[in-house]
Amino acid sequence: MTVLRVAGGRVRERAAGPSGWFVVPALAIFAFFALVPLAVALWLSFTQWNAISAPAFVGLANWQSVLADPGTWHALGLSLQVVVLSWIVQTPISLLLGVFTAGKQRYRAVFAALYFLPLILSSAAIAIAFKALLDPNFGLGSSVGIPWLNQNWLGDPNLILYVVIFIIAWQFVPLHTLLYQGGVRQIPASLYEAADIDGATRMQQFFSITLPQLKYTIVTSSTLMVAGSLTYFDLVFVLTGGVPSDAINILPIDMYVTGFSASQFGTASVLAMILVVVGLALALLMTKLSGFTKMTSQQDGA
Amino acid sequence: MMTSLLTPDTGTSPRRTSRGPRSAGHSDASRRRAGGRPNVLAGLGGTLWLLIIILPLYYVVITSVRPQEGFFGSNQLLPPTDPTFDQYALVLQSDFFRYLFNSVVVTVATVIVTVLVSLMAAFAIVRSSTRFVRLSFSVFLLGLAIPLQATIIPLFYMLSQIGLYDTLWALILPSVGFAIPLTVLILSNFIRDIPGELFESMRVEGASQWRMLFSLVLPLSRPAIVTVALYNALNVWNGFLFPLVLTQNPDNRVLPLSLWTFQGQFTVNIPAVLAAVVLSTLPIFVLYVVGRRQLVSGMTAGFGK
Numbered sequence: 001m002t003v004l005r006v007a008g009g010r011v012r013e014r015a016a017g018p019s020g021w022f023v024v025p026a027l028a029i030f031a032f033f034a035l036v037p038l039a040v041a042l043w044l045s046f047t048q049w050n051a052i053s054a055p056a057f058v059g060l061a062n063w064q065s066v067l068a069d070p071g072t073w074h075a076l077g078l079s080l081q082v083v084v085l086s087w088i089v090q091t092p093i094s095l096l097l098g099v100f101t102a103g104k105q106r107y108r109a110v111f112a113a114l115y116f117l118p119l120i121l122s123s124a125a126i127a128i129a130f131k132a133l134l135d136p137n138f139g140l141g142s143s144v145g146i147p148w149l150n151q152n153w154l155g156d157p158n159l160i161l162y163v164v165i166f167i168i169a170w171q172f173v174p175l176h177t178l179l180y181q182g183g184v185r186q187i188p189a190s191l192y193e194a195a196d197i198d199g200a201t202r203m204q205q206f207f208s209i210t211l212p213q214l215k216y217t218i219v220t221s222s223t224l225m226v227a228g229s230l231t232y233f234d235l236v237f238v239l240t241g242g243v244p245s246d247a248i249n250i251l252p253i254d255m256y257v258t259g260f261s262a263s264q265f266g267t268a269s270v271l272a273m274i275l276v277v278v279g280l281a282l283a284l285l286m287t288k289l290s291g292f293t294k295m296t297s298q299q300d301g302a
Numbered sequence: 303m304m305t306s307l308l309t310p311d312t313g314t315s316p317r318r319t320s321r322g323p324r325s326a327g328h329s330d331a332s333r334r335r336a337g338g339r340p341n342v343l344a345g346l347g348g349t350l351w352l353l354i355i356i357l358p359l360y361y362v363v364i365t366s367v368r369p370q371e372g373f374f375g376s377n378q379l380l381p382p383t384d385p386t387f388d389q390y391a392l393v394l395q396s397d398f399f400r401y402l403f404n405s406v407v408v409t410v411a412t413v414i415v416t417v418l419v420s421l422m423a424a425f426a427i428v429r430s431s432t433r434f435v436r437l438s439f440s441v442f443l444l445g446l447a448i449p450l451q452a453t454i455i456p457l458f459y460m461l462s463q464i465g466l467y468d469t470l471w472a473l474i475l476p477s478v479g480f481a482i483p484l485t486v487l488i489l490s491n492f493i494r495d496i497p498g499e500l501f502e503s504m505r506v507e508g509a510s511q512w513r514m515l516f517s518l519v520l521p522l523s524r525p526a527i528v529t530v531a532l533y534n535a536l537n538v539w540n541g542f543l544f545p546l547v548l549t550q551n552p553d554n555r556v557l558p559l560s561l562w563t564f565q566g567q568f569t570v571n572i573p574a575v576l577a578a579v580v581l582s583t584l585p586i587f588v589l590y591v592v593g594r595r596q597l598v599s600g601m602t603a604g605f606g607k
Contacts, residue, residue: 018511022426023438026419026482031441033457033479034448040456049459093351100348111348115355116598120586122540124558125579128565129362132572140361143378170354178598202341231451234542238562252451259455260547272452279449 038276045269058266066270074246075254075271076278078161079230082250083282085165086172086229087222094173094221098180099210112181116174123171127238130167154239157247164236164248168229176221183217184210219290226282231275251275366390366577373573389574393564393581397552401560402585405539408473408556412538413531415474416481421527423482424489425511425519429501439490445483454547461548472548473556477541481534492526493519532597539586557582 045062047055066072101112118126133139134153141150153163187210195205233252236244244253252275259268365378367385376382427439457476461467466475496519504514520527545559555563561578568574590597 017430017432018426018515020426020430020432020434022422022430022511022515023435026423026486027438027441029415029419029475030445030479030482033476034445034453034482035441037453037456037460038448040460041452044456044459051458051462055459096344096347097351100344103344107345108348111352113594114352116594117359117590118355120536120590120597121583122542122558122561124540124542124561125583128561128575128579129358131565132365132576133358133361138374138378138572140378170358173351174355227447227449231449233451237546238542238565241565255451256454256547260458265455265459269455272455275449275452279452280447283447 041269041272041276044266045273047266047269049265050263051265052263055266062266062270066267066274071249071254072271072274075249075251076274078249079251079278081161082165082168082232083226083229085161086168087225089165089169090173090176090225091218091222093169094176095180095214095218097173097177098182098214098217099184099206101177101181102184112177115177118171119174119178121171123234124238126167126171127235130163130170131239131241134163157245160240160245160248164239167235167239168232171235172225172228176225179221180214180217183214187213219286222290223283223286226286227279230279230282251278362576362579366573366580368573370571370573389571389577390581392568392571392574393578396564396567397555398560398578398581400553401555401557404470404555405557408470408477409535409538411470411474412477412481413535415478416485416534417527417531419478420482420485420489420530421519421523422515423486424493425515427486427490428493439486442483442486446487448480450480451543454543457544458547467548468550468554470549470554473538473541473544473554476544476548477538481537485530485534488530489523489526492523496522528596529599536586536597 044055046057046059048058048062049055097115101108101115121129131154134141136142136150136152136155141153151159153159191209191213192205195209200208231252232250233256236248236250236253237256240248244257249257251271255268255271255275258271259265361378364381366389367387368376368382369384369386369388423438423442426435453476457472458467461472461476466472500518500522501514504518509517540558541556542558542562545556546562549555549559552563561575561582564578565575568578
């Protein structure tokens with residue numbers, strides 16, 4: 001970009017660049033509809049508001065009641081459980097499927113095209129499909145004839161969390177498969193050729209070439225997975241018919257119900273702020289754990 | 303923080319193709335595998351996952367054409383012997399086209415506004431180095447970390463205050479706001495690779511910045527624009543939370559929300575509810591069949607945020 005710049009022309013060129021006004025429309029819309037709401041949520045968290053009368057300032061009362069409420073900690077704990085279990089379930093499956101679909105075999109390309117179908121469905125559609133499929137009265141369980149399948153999957157408080165984890169995996173493994181597929185396809189073939197000459201088995205190649213080479217993809221995919229499952233809402237809301245039981249009252253659901261069902265928008269705003277803080281904390285933790293600073297410097301040299 | 307995560311793999315930056323050994327190995331790596339002995343274990347695992355993915359989809363499709371009479375007694379896994387499209391007719395008559403129209407309006411408006419303002423911003427971010435522009439870029443990057451869910455209560459309050467609650471604008475504007483950061487990021491990564499000489503020669507000819515934007519940046523960034531447009535369109539089309547909390551009147555209902563209300567309306571008429579699921583997915587499914595490659599690259603561009 002600097003090729004044509006002559007000495008002294010730098011200043012003039014800078015002045016000739018597009019005016020700062022080009023940024024303003026995007027910045028204004030983004031600031032008003034994404035940044036300002038965070039400030040408004042903070043302000044609302046110090047008020048009592050029922051969506052009918054104007055918000056009334058109550059100081060720290062909402063914060064005190066939310067932090068003293070065991071329900072909040074239960075919701076937060078459940079959300080973290082969803083985050084951790086989702087990662088444990090989705091990462092190995094996505095990684096293996098990514099390697100699988102990166103292969104050039106014709107049947108794998110066909111499989112891949114079908115694997116990615118869940119990506120085009122809305123969470124609402126997926127929730128409705130699984131709600132019918134898992135219904136104890138007329139769903140899958142009553143038709144297959146395997147007694148184990150015939151359980152009250154959605155109504156049993158001991159099962160619902162695992163059912164949700166499974167459906168989230170069904171919905172999001174395709175996306176992460178796609179990420180890993182891209183990662184695998186960038187691994188230099190020469191590494192495998194060398195391993196072949198050394199007589200390394202397929203398993204050895206996977207653990208000593210594929211896995212280490214996918215390090216950055218694993219970090220990316222994991223970060224997205226953690227951020228996504230912490231704020232998961234749509235599917236759980238529709239799956240539980242809008243009245244989630246305590247066993248699946250994850251943080252975003254707790255926030256919605258406290259606000260829009262119980263009309264305690266001030267209290268719900270505290271939960272929204274907790275969601276933001278926990279999200280940022282997890283993101284920072286992921287960055288720390290993956291040694292992010294070291295990683296970026298390696299990227300170009302890899 | 304997300305930037306450096308996103309840049310190496312977005313798949314839209316032309317820089318990536320010239321990245322030396324990594325991308326050069328691409329096709330070779332795959333060819334090598336095809337030559338080896340067949341991996342039976344992988345084939346079995348892959349087939350198992352295929353069944354897991356396909357079974358619910360198969361169930362939705364066959365159930366949507368199952369007649370209501372005798373529904374509860376029939377085996378749910380076998381296709382009905384006397385398929386019927388009655389439930390499709392019922393859904394289509396239940397204001398389906400209004401919801402479809404709303405979804406189209408919201409999606410198209412969001413994508414056009416997002417791409418337009420983001421392209422302008424990305425152009426300035428790449429070609430200008432004033433402090434204001436650089437600061438704006440940092441603000442956009444920060445925006446990648448804002449969870450949409452945490453903003454629904456303040457947005458509900460703000461949009462009520464300015465009189466936009468329960469209008470399609472209440473869906474379009476926040477959707478644009480949340481689509482902007484990633485769109486700016488991807489587009490500016492792409493524009494950065496347009497050779498500076500091209501801008502320079504246009505400048506020598508006396509072209510204005512607007513002309514550069516529309517006759518140089520716009521045509522050259524088309525692949526990236528298609529990618530981000532598809533990614534944003536899919537997100538908005540399938541969005542559920544904004545419509546749930548920011549609209550109320552059936553006149554402003556979009557498709558994902560209509561699935562939720564159909565479920566309440568048809569209750570035990572499961573075939574009708576699932577017919578609505580099929581119908582709401584159909585437009586995207588057609589797109590998937592026609593332009594799978596583009597759509598799939600659009601989805602990884604955003605990394606599913």
